[in-house]
Amino acid sequence: MIEFPQLSLHVPEPAVRPGGQPDFSNVNIAKAGSVPRPEVDAASEDIRDLAYSIIRVLNRDGEAVGPWAGLLSDEELLTGLRHMMKLRAFDARMLMAQRQGKTSFYMQHLGEEAVSCAFRKALRKGDMNFPTYRQAGLLIADDYPMVEMMNQIFSNEKDPLRGRQLPIMYSSKEHGFFTISGNLATQYVQAVGWAMASAIKNDTKIAAAWIGDGSTAESDFHSALVFASTYKAPVILNIVNNQWAISTFQGIARGGSGTFAARGLGFGIPALRVDGNDYLAVYAVSLWATERARRNLGPTLIEYVTYRVGGHSSSDDPSAYRPKTESEAWPLGDPVLRLKKHLIVRGVWSEERHVQAEAEILDEVIQAQKEAETHGTLHAGGKPSVRDIFEGVYAEMPPHIRRQRQKAGY
Amino acid sequence: MIEFPQLSLHVPEPAVRPGGQPDFSNVNIAKAGSVPRPEVDAASEDIRDLAYSIIRVLNRDGEAVGPWAGLLSDEELLTGLRHMMKLRAFDARMLMAQRQGKTSFYMQHLGEEAVSCAFRKALRKGDMNFPTYRQAGLLIADDYPMVEMMNQIFSNEKDPLRGRQLPIMYSSKEHGFFTISGNLATQYVQAVGWAMASAIKNDTKIAAAWIGDGSTAESDFHSALVFASTYKAPVILNIVNNQWAISTFQGIARGGSGTFAARGLGFGIPALRVDGNDYLAVYAVSLWATERARRNLGPTLIEYVTYRVGGHSSSDDPSAYRPKTESEAWPLGDPVLRLKKHLIVRGVWSEERHVQAEAEILDEVIQAQKEAETHGTLHAGGKPSVRDIFEGVYAEMPPHIRRQRQKAGY
């Protein structure tokens, strides 16, 4: 009988830790324009390669190239840039507000703005997102009022969620934005159910599920893929791979699979990887996937390759687990700067107009904040009522909760 | 804006229902001997095809052919045949005992005997299986005493599990057989943990996880693949695809993926499909996978393509949901008959010896049953004690359980 050597446990580790030189040389990046664009009714087994490549439109010179280019007008792109700038400005102000104690908690999108902003453009009124906490671009790009977002963040007297939810856990049915859960991944399979319902009712609306790279390890990710695959649900299964899950690098969740997109292949679900910092590429891929869904061809999985430049949340300091300069070394650049450059190359934008737009947007955000603050912030001014604790647990308040409300003096 | 048509829900259905003509023409079956045998250290991406084919050794004429053949001696094959025959005879008797009211419940292996019997041969002492209820061949082929199995099935005074567990939910650490759970799939990820522990301790033992086709939809299947992939655990991830999960055909769990083996590809886990009714093929593939694990090359996923000939359990009547004659049409034949034929072709077996062996085995099973019945059956004779209800909830009985035991009069 053959003698085998001792086993040992393999524990994946990031290439570099604090103190080391950032190194992304292992990230395999396809040239912009090089990945083909299949028909939307392509069979999943014929496009497996797309799960291992990266679809990109904007090249280093800021030009839009290849088969995925050419879908957006100047106007649309200018609006897209404005959305991303607005989200970034909003984030900066709210993070500051958190530092000032106006709210308890904040989560920003720095570096990932293109993903949710460009995706939103591919949706129609009535479609439904099941987002995580890092897709506020879906609201911004749908012109959901910033003041409402801030009211929620400040848990003030105008908070649409009446102080019940953690800051940034927005909800807006009207804007196709399902109530955010603090529990990871749960919403992924719910999106599939929503899409199944639309199909059951012979409706034309589609759903979009959202998840982070780290959270794909959760069980609900599997349930979602199983149900989406079996019932060919009209849903887009989005994975935002921003390289990190709090302190844990993506290798822990990804294991030996090469890419997160590859997860779809085991289910016969077409899976695409896209440069998540390329507004044009994100839009193009999103449109492809939504068209598939709308034509009843079933689900599509999209992995957005991006980078979380900021901390995980306002409670996190990434310098404890990754080099401080890692984000600068990130090879896919900054989504705002890249689109800005493209628009300049296109001849419809300039450094000056950009600076001016920045100022305008900042002003808009500040105005919104001023208004929101007149309704209170977490520890000052108008607040939701103690009554609000007891309401809405059920459609109708049952006797035991009424007794408790009375005991609380309300 | 393009107008899209109404959506509709896709609900997979089996090709035929009761009253229809069994039809397996959609089952794509590779010729015996046609699938290549890669080195055990092959990279998963280089052997993706194995997830879509079927490895087979025995051809129609009963010959062992191709690169996966030639691993077992006459002696070993004769023993293998005997194991399968024993399992089949055991099942038949116990099903009858259930009909006679000697136990409450039974689950048989009819048609699937090769899977667990041949796999066991690839394991070594100290390795651990995390089985489902349909791998009793692991015990039979390891010469676990049939009387013990029957004592458990009869919940009698010698029941090693003291009447606590449903019939057939065996446990034997000594025989590398983890305590069976009535909850599907839970054990799949535990097997990965066990394998990780072996690697952490620089041991040489490996683990085997077992699951049915239908149960791959459960979340724990995903957890298992995630952890196995990330930590390269020395574990074999077995999927027994017997075409049915109670009344639900495999298409419901499999969705659009083509095969269950394909699930492994999304994790970079080498995935092989094998003719589960071919003792030689099952053994060859199992050996390949165990060698990979022992050489610290990580997990392997194996899909055994087989057919559940009997009812799901003693509570089930399959004629309610599939044609009565479907099992006869199953293109991969019967594992016992196929190995028998091979041994006859090999010149080491004959019809007469087979008939004689059947009689011997039946006698052996009957003797065991007689002995077991002297210790009681579910409603007659010796029983476990009421005390046994209260013991073993914890290593040491806490006061509240002692009080309850006293209240019960024991």
Add this chain to the structure above:
Amino acid sequence: MARMTMIEAVRSAMDVSMERDDDVVVFGEDVGYFGGVFRCTQGLQAKYGKTRCFDAPISESGIVGTAIGMAAYGLKPCVEIQFADYMYPAYDQITQEAARIRYRSNGDFTCPIVLRMPTGGGIFGGQTHSQSPEALFTHVCGLKVVVPSNPYDAKGLLIASIEDPDPVMFLEPKRLYNGPFDGHHDRPVTPWSKHELGEVPEGHYSIPIGKAEIRRQGSAVTVIAYGTMVHVALAAAEEMGVDAEVIDLRSLLPLDLDTIVQSVTKTGRCVVVHEATLTSGYGAELAALVQEHCFYQLEAPIVRVTGWDTPYPHAQEWDYFPGPGRVGRALAEVMEA
């Protein structure tokens, strides 16, 4: 009026609901073509088509997760969990999602789903086909928890549950499916056709969630029970000749506290019965409430008769099951105290 078993009553409730409301959909493991392992959904796929009644993959979290999504869309899913013992993979979706969607979105989204699940022992199902997990639901605000004890209630309560705007856990005591089992496992089972509560209207009716029913008037002691234990309690009272008032809760959350308090105020004594394990079972909540609200009327400690704090054993089923003998002894104990 028709005679129905509890299975037929449950099926009829779904049938009536699907007929009246296109938004009602039914799915779960084996519920489509086959009609469910207990046959509760038999015929529904043939009648309403396979997009309104269909088989699901074996994934309880997926079943509940997709049901929540469907409910958010506007459907009213009524799903089957094959055994209550298998709801645990869905416990996260049930407690962290379904139960809180209305609250956390301030009513922007809601979750009108029903989870039907066969519950309780008495069928030699061992530790994984016998569980009574109701207390794991009653601790979770946002859920409703219903346990019928007969066909008439089962149908009326299930229709009410499907029409309810919030998530309802609908626990079906499987030992009652075919008859009013009173715990005398050695006697022949009376079928529902011989019981007045086996008379079930064929059409639509509903029973409000949150109202208990007194099954037996009495003045000496109050027995609080639900599901199978209602019949056990009735048998025990009869056999002991105790003038017990037997309350069938029907709904555990919300709870009909008024009916309980009225009864115990009258009787001064109380026995609580359930099949689930003792510690932190729903009986604890009932005992806590009764002592709180009837402290000055109580003449004896409240006694709980329940399953033991062990897994449900297979062979020793009848030593585990709180049958009429144990309930009878508890009645005697309380009366003597």
Add this chain to the structure above:
Amino acid sequence: MARMTMIEAVRSAMDVSMERDDDVVVFGEDVGYFGGVFRCTQGLQAKYGKTRCFDAPISESGIVGTAIGMAAYGLKPCVEIQFADYMYPAYDQITQEAARIRYRSNGDFTCPIVLRMPTGGGIFGGQTHSQSPEALFTHVCGLKVVVPSNPYDAKGLLIASIEDPDPVMFLEPKRLYNGPFDGHHDRPVTPWSKHELGEVPEGHYSIPIGKAEIRRQGSAVTVIAYGTMVHVALAAAEEMGVDAEVIDLRSLLPLDLDTIVQSVTKTGRCVVVHEATLTSGYGAELAALVQEHCFYQLEAPIVRVTGWDTPYPHAQEWDYFPGPGRVGRALAEVMEA
């Protein structure tokens, strides 16, 4: 003796255990290189290597499932669930597997695992960083449930839990990590270094699971509490000038019923305090037991002071949290009854 925060005490318990026993392994989300979001495992990977302390994928069911497998092999995994609110995906593995492996295999396999999980509110964590799910564990036979209230106990109980042959749910009240929080959120926090129970031996010691501790002697009323509520109860007793006896349970399952019964027999009055929601909370079990065992000694109804039956709200945190005001009023109520 060293002064430790509760974080340091917990870390020290793991350190001592890993040092003494090679079979102890620690893993969970962010616990490896980074040392955990509350820094409880900081330094352990550097000291014991990455195969004994490592990061896990975000899969609580996978974490617990693999831990069970490791325990079956012979290891003693002590894993971290990042927040108790996130244990639900693992609830199936915890309750249907870990809790029953010894029983169902008749001791052939066992499951010596510890699940550490930060619990409770008071940090503006909203409904998904504030939960107290202890009653969801106490209803499950086969589990042990421990809740320390100070660094000294945290270390001794965690060591005992790691050495225990059965699965232990170890709930760490996160609001106590840095000091003995008494519910006065508007006052500066006293650090543990100023508290005698912040004195923690550096080496090995253990505190038996199942023994309560009386934190304040008294004869007028018994307050039963655990975790953060111990400090709230002590403050309330002081502030109300009530001669309360405050019991710190430390272990909920098994429960030190003797200590409770002795105390209530003496005082004749009882208040139960916890942060979890009221209905079917662990307070229900405590009230049920106290009325059962001390019925004839009780002079007033047992009062429960708990979180409301609603999700834990974000902004109205201090109207939800059962602070010294509410506990004080309950003491007054019980004394007046």
